[in-house]
Amino acid sequence: APMSVSATRSAFDLVCTLANVPVMVRAAPETPGAGCAFFHEVWRLRAGDLKDALNTAQLDRLAWASGGLLRHFCRLVRGLTERAELTGVSTIADEWLRDEIDERRRDLEDGMTREQFALLQAVADNPQHELPEGELARALLAEHRLLPYPNESTWYFPHPLLTLNKVRASRPSGSSGS
Secondary structure, eight states, rough: OOOGOOOHHHHHHOOOOOOOOOOEEETTTEEETHHHHHHHHHHHHHHHTTTTOHHHHHHHHHHHHHTTOOOHHHHHHHHHHHHHHHHHOSSOHHHHHHHHHHHHHHHHTEEEEEEEEEEEEEHHHHHOOOOOHHHHHHHHHTTTTTTEESOOOOOOOEEEGTTTTSSSOOOOTTTTOO
């Protein structure tokens, strides 16, 4: 039968969210979370001769910047390691790390609308970081611009790369902002 009359069509309309590795702290989303250890282990097992090219702080930053998505982490690492291989460098500089993260941020921001940024800001500003209703939220989830985190109960937050420029994480009430 055509998809328009199929009883199974609804199965194709559902967005199934992937619970990401919790690489940020719910109360302080700019802080790398316990899930970063998973990415340290991935790096340790897969880096080969380059295993000492990144230090712990750099791995934490890359894990956080990945949003807890292994594919995003691998894309960040691949960009850095290709550059290291091409230049013959055995240690990756913080400047390279910043450049790679910024390039991925620009890719993720590309084509986003004011309404999308406004919805992501609303999620960041919500103390409970709840999933908003509507098609726009589901589209942002499907595009990995809005991410679920399984710390305690599932909460939602904009992809960390989007918080570097366009979306700002709110400070908890009573804390001093800079």
